[in-house]
Amino acid sequence: MTNINAIRTQLEAIVSPEVFDFETDEDFAQSYREQRKTFLLNRMKLQAKLMMIIGLTLTAFFMWVNEGIPQKISAFKIGLLLEFFIVVCWLLCKTPLARRYLDIFFLGLCWSVTCTIQIFTALSFNYVEPMTNIWNLMFITQATIIPVKWRIHLIGQVGTMVCYLGLYTIYKPKFQFLISHYIEQGLYLFWTGTICVFSVYLYEKLKKKEFRAKRELEIAQEQSERLLLNILPAVIAKQLKLQPTTIADSFHAVTVLFADIVGFTELSSRTSPAELVELLNQIFCLFDELAEIHGIEKIKTIGDAYMAVAGLPNYRSDHALAIANMALDMQKSVIEFNKQNNLSFQIRVGISTGPVVAGVIGLKKFAYDLWGDTVNTASRMESHGIPDNIQICEATYQLLKDKYLLEKRGLIKIKGKGEMMTYLLQGVK
Structure with missing residues (x-):
């Protein structure tokens, strides 16, 4: 009777597309997490390389547009510090630690660009204006290159804002622009972050369904292969x-x-x-x-x-x-x-x-x-x-x-x- 039940279960698995539930099958969920982990690690390496190139171009541009020597030196220092943190992140992504602490490395790569420059300029020049252009660029880059784990994206964005608010609380700078300018920049930043997080959420939801469908197809093929081998010799x-x-x-x-x-x-x-x-x-x-x-x-x-x-x-x-x-x-x-x-x-x-x-x-x-x-x-x-x-x-x-x-x-x-x-x-x- 055991043999008959086993065959019946195999047949049901082939004809029923909902036999495997991602949320209840721990082995199934674990295989998806492992695939996502590999994907995230490879994409972080790619993003680090891309950010190094972007950092070099921006540093060269600011050194070119600034006429005074002190300003050029300041732009060079900021660019050098930025490149240093990105290179460190890139090298660490090649170590076993990166696979174990992927989320921390993801946030480190995000904050090395957004928070590092903000902190450095505040310490060096008492300049605490929000660098929303760089923040938006970072958020969009991560959302498009690493479209997984929307919660980590959200933490990265919130962490950037918390860093800025902390600096603002310490330095209490005077506003250099009209209040409407800050509201406008804040709205742009809010909606950019929201769209990025929402797009990552939708993309991963779609990829999860695709992964589940692919795995179910593979399992169904394996089961049909076993059924075929129960009927015919392997060679035949x-x-x-x-x-x-x-x-x-x-x-x-x-x-x-x-x-x-x-x-x-x-x-x-x-x-x-x-x-x-x-x-x-x-x-x-x-x-x-x-x-x-x-x-x-x-x-x-x-x-x-x-x-x-x-x-x-x-x-x-x-x-x-x-x-x-x-x-x-x-x-x-x-x-x-x-x-x-x-x-x-x-x-x-x-x-x-x-x-x-x-x-x-x-x-x-x-x-x-x-x-x-x-x-x-x-x-x-x-x-x-x-x-x-x-x-x-x-x-x-x-x-x-x-x-x-x-x-x-x-x-x-x-x-x-x-x-x-x-x-x-x-x-x-």
Whole structure:
């Protein structure tokens, strides 16, 4: 039942676009935060380089427009200090500390441009006029280059204003312009900051949805890939995706196994369908685990019959040995299953070795299947076999006789094939 529920969950994940909730899935949220962290760090490095170039151009401009030597020196000092802090931020962004304290480095890069100049000019020249042009330039630059974490943008802007108000409180400068000028600059600054923060908020909300959609698509593709691999061998699934046509390959030497649960048909007459399917599923899940352990390809189940093959789609020289080991383990697993569930199931196993044709045919509900006389012989070995025994044909016997205990059953009449020499596999020597 566990296997059935797992398949149902996988199918629901594929058809339902709202299975994964970003807000409740911590792993999902963590992966988004990691991606955003990498994005933010790379963009801060880019912004630092850009701000260095902008700082050089502004410094050169102010040195050019100022005529007096003292003014040129002052412009040079301010530019040098600005470049120093930006370079420090840029170098620190290359260290492991930056990834750990991204928010602090973001604010440091912001305030190194807005607050540093304001503090330096206040200390050096008692000049406390608000440098709204530089502030606006910084806010817009960060919003366009680093459009994530709107709260940090807001903190950066508020921190700049708090720094200025602190300087204003200390120096208490006289207004050099009309009050309308300051109101105008304040409105420009307010709306620039508001638009920047709002645009960052909307952009990150959009990116979060895109990231969620991308992850859900990736997960759905992974799940559909797993479902496909549950139906087809990996090699065949890849071939079918690249070229969706009829696939038919010949294999000269493989070993095919058929196993049937004895008395299952009679049991169905006195057991509810739900209980019957549950028992069958538990037994076949045990067989699937054995196929995985022994590296054998499960082909299909037909009612209460189980079919598997060794030696394809990837060739292996020990195909007969692998099937023999699995058949012996299947007997043991059924015995253990009976003990745990107080039941008395028996299995009949038939094995045959030889050439087969394997492939995928049809347009809908396609499945990987086998054809050929070897398949028919394996089926007859099972149907003409003895409960709790493993019957093999002559070809398989020749491959196993040196390493396994085999009992000669003798000639038996096989439907459609006449008399055939058969053997019973009893164990490993």
